[in-house]
Amino acid sequence: MSATTMPAAPAAAPVPGRRALALWIGLLLILIAAGVAAFAYQFATGLVVTGMRNTVMWGNYILFFMFFVGLSAGGLIVASAGRLFGVKAFKPITRLAVLEATIAVVLAATFILPDLGRPERLLNIFLFFNPTSPMIWDITIVIVYMGLSAFYVWLYARADLARRGSWLALGTGTSERTLAREERLKSAMAWVALPAAILLHSITAWIFGLQISRGFWYSSIMAPMFITSALVSGMGLVILLALVLRRLGRLRFEDDLVAMLGGLLGTFIAVEAFLVFAEYLTASYPGAPEGAAVARMLVGPYAPLFWFEVGVGLGLPFVVLAIHRLRRDPRAVAAASGVAILGIFVHRLNLVLNGLSYANIQLPPGLPVGVDQGAGTSFATSYWYVPTAVEWLIVAGILAFGALLFTIAVRVLPMQEPEAH
């Protein structure tokens, strides 16, 4: 790679045909329509159409909310830390990481809507703001962060947009001086974006970690653990997207970068595994009630999920990324990234399920389920939460919405960051 400044996007190499693109967008639109229809149905009927009940009152939507907050924070931490500490090698993927962070946080915010029993009352959050609620601070930071990251995306694209003569550049020039000013602005933004990303995911962790009623979550390690899991999943997704864009000819970088990012991902995975171990050891050692929740996680009905998290989510990608030869193979790194992302998803699933599986007062007959059970009992001491088709349709619709945003963004915005000056 030679050029000092890239004129707009690199020449489209093997761009998939218009047909493939149209098919892809058509598919996404169908999924979005199905999701909207499912949401309308849920809105009209109530959350009874989900698998959630009084016994397990948070499910898929919250899970995906956390997951996407993590993907977002991870992406932006990598991008802004690279900028702050002057890691030149990160340059080719900076724009991608910032874009990924922006779209992921938009999706996270979208996932809040279907989770509410009364989504039409959402504005109450601003009218009756309760400062002692972690949730209110999380929603606040999500909104602030959404603005910040969108601004960051635009800042990175601005010079190129100006070169293209797009009005989106909002009147910046392409002279050396304005470019230098932009660079300073980008560095300044990194100072804001890094703490914002860390706050974003820490506050999300505190939604859970501050609740003494849920011994399984009530732990000071929650926020650090959320940050490392954000780094693993965010880094993993950036690697995957970068490789896809390179394949599509939208981004150029050497395999060296993949190996380097892979090494970093491996390190993040190791730290994550360490924190997970430290947390569960501390919880189970005293043999107190929280230990019972850990025991359930290790050998109970959800145990396969936990062992999946450990073996496939953490162990496997770590081994792949630790082996020098494999790390130099982009396909191996891509595969490791994929399973690591899946592992983090399952990690969050385990957190939610096991946190809710243990009531403080475990006496029979348990909690009222909350809906008519016909001839059966309306109480349950434990409950097997399985998301319903409606929940999956809504999730699929929101995911498709994200994919659509990303597809449009990478076609409109120049993704390649000019080489260092």
Next chain:
Amino acid sequence: MGDKVSPIAALSPASRAWGEIGERSEHPRWGMVVDQERCIGCWSCAVICKSENDLPLGMWWNRILTEGDALDQPAQARGEALEMHWLPLACQHCENAPCVKVCPVQATYHRDDGLVMQDNDRCIGCRYCMIACPYGVRNFNWGAPVRPTPYETGMVAARPVGTVEKCTLCVHRLAEDQVPSCVWSCPTGARVFGDLNDPEGRVATLIRDREGFALLEEVGTKPAVHYLPPRRRNPL
């Protein structure tokens, strides 16, 4: 809640007197004691609660837990003796209420007299309060209510779908100087309602004399509901 006409005015003087709250301090903090020695696990209070507050099928504000591993089964404790005790459980009206702290829109809040109230016209249905409550006493309106009869039996208005509800300590009855319905209806008189701030009142005296305790004291919620442990153990 509460735009219904109360039938309390129509009660006979004797019935009225039976349900009167009685003495209180200048600034009452309402509370309750539940005597585990007296409770026979009959579920009367749980059932009258459903009718008083018009709870749909599947929902309970007040429920009767059995101590031990199985419902209405004696448990083995202290040596070989079998014994059987119940733990009637509803909202504890915590002074340091986690549900009040976490509600993003202040839809659940404290009244001056310590009651933890729920504003169902404001609640956005995020269910964070259900996560935060250590006692598992909050119910969500998952869908349209299903009732065993087409008649609304309750003395208070029904709550809308998509919001959370829980025990109000029959706040509509307190307004007419009457104890909550679970209290007057208990066949063994296991529940006593009164002012926790009145050191000489019945509630405070019972808690003192009988070594009353609060549930999950270790989580620091400072409940307004206290329990009196059984003194006589009646081995079966």
